[in-house]
Amino acid sequence: MSTRLYAFVGGNIGLWQIVRTETIVGEPLLEAKRLNVVSGSEVQPETNAPWVLRGITSNERYVERSEKSAIVAKQQGLARPEATCAALIPIRKNAAWWELTQDERRSVLEEQSKHIQIGLKYLPAVARRLHHCRDLSENEPFDFLNWFEYAPIHEVEFNRLLSELRASEEWKYVEREVDIRLRREDV
């Protein structure tokens, strides 16, 4: 069975150095120096780490087949040698979002906010993996953990991607967001 569960551990160890943490909205996270990404059954990390965020990859919730085909044709995988920059962006949406029905959420996400179309423009430069947290337990601090990897040369584009999304109708439903930027040494 493939790995679906990941823990993102903010502490003193890990491949990724935390270079900047910006609280976009809501409660901040505690300070940490490095990020350790732990998968599946290994999720018994540093017990005294300032924070541990868990998420699980899952089925598509909004993407339709034609969009999926366009994404698959353009996207690249994680762990490319040149992608020495990463961002971990945990997000929580408000109660009003979760009370919307499926057609209403799709309408806000794509018809009104162009979330999928905006993301497509930044492929293949930005690679992404989405982790869901909301249904792991009743008490998760975020709903989603967004993980992005890109080469340093594409940082300006990555920032533009975030600006476009944050200006959208969908982001009116975001009640907590922290933007954590990371670097690793070249291999």
Add this chain to the structure above:
Amino acid sequence: MSTRLYAFVGGNIGLWQIVRTETIVGEPLLEAKRLNVVSGSEVQPETNAPWVLRGITSNERYVERSEKSAIVAKQQGLARPEATCAALIPIRKNAAWWELTQDERRSVLEEQSKHIQIGLKYLPAVARRLHHCRDLSENEPFDFLNWFEYAPIHEVEFNRLLSELRASEEWKYVEREVDIRLRREDV
């Protein structure tokens, strides 16, 4: 915060007597006499119970606003005094289902299978709560736990509801299903 996480514990204690367990498809569950439904933080049940199934209530995945309005107008809640019959029907869908995109799953579930419209016909006689398991961890034995309550007089209708659903296109994706019928004493 309202309770979302539930454990269904098959063992020797609990409000509900297990009167019949039928394996519809896939691996059976072990024998048990009674079912204990435990909520939220109390989920530290009988440690030597034959089985414990966990699930969490979540946002709507397919229902659209017009359907939701029709459901809300007709449905009744759980724990009605006359509803002394219950059914716990855990289900797992196959990999092909989870690889479908959102539009494809909606098409199979409703346009082809009329899942929502069939369910509506049996309201308010049958009350229901859906629990999701697939994203609780990587190793859950089922994807969903369906919980139903109804009065003994409505058992025939409840069986017809299940027959209609099991004959649908959607059920071709079901790879494990166990049908557990329960009774409790009149209050």
